[in-house]
Amino acid sequence: MRHVNDNGFAERRKAAAEAKKLLLKKFETAPKADDPEMVAKRAEREAISAARELRRAERERLKQEANERQLAEAAALTEAATAAERADAEARESAAKDRIARVIADEAERKAERDRRYAARKARQR
Numbered sequence: 001m002r003h004v005n006d007n008g009f010a011e012r013r014k015a016a017a018e019a020k021k022l023l024l025k026k027f028e029t030a031p032k033a034d035d036p037e038m039v040a041k042r043a044e045r046e047a048i049s050a051a052r053e054l055r056r057a058e059r060e061r062l063k064q065e066a067n068e069r070q071l072a073e074a075a076a077l078t079e080a081a082t083a084a085e086r087a088d089a090e091a092r093e094s095a096a097k098d099r100i101a102r103v104i105a106d107e108a109e110r111k112a113e114r115d116r117r118y119a120a121r122k123a124r125q126r
Contacts, residue, residue, distance in 0.1 A: 007015075031038045
């Protein structure tokens, strides 16, 4: 359906020119950069930005501390596990050496008993 008021080219051109004038007027009445109100707003934005940056730096510091703490805990756990493993290996080695020493002592005892029996048998034969 067509518009009630049939806009021709001249009317559309006039409306565009009016819109352009309104935009220019809006920018002319806008506050300038050196306006006290604009300076105050800019200072407020800078203060907010600085506070935001401080909070971000604090978060980063806390993250770094937490990360370092976790690394230290992991290193301590690794060291404890290594020490426990080393102690376990030493205990196994000590038990193996003890077992070997007992076997050698038992062998020496059996050999001494065998030698005693042999000497007794030789003494009876003479």
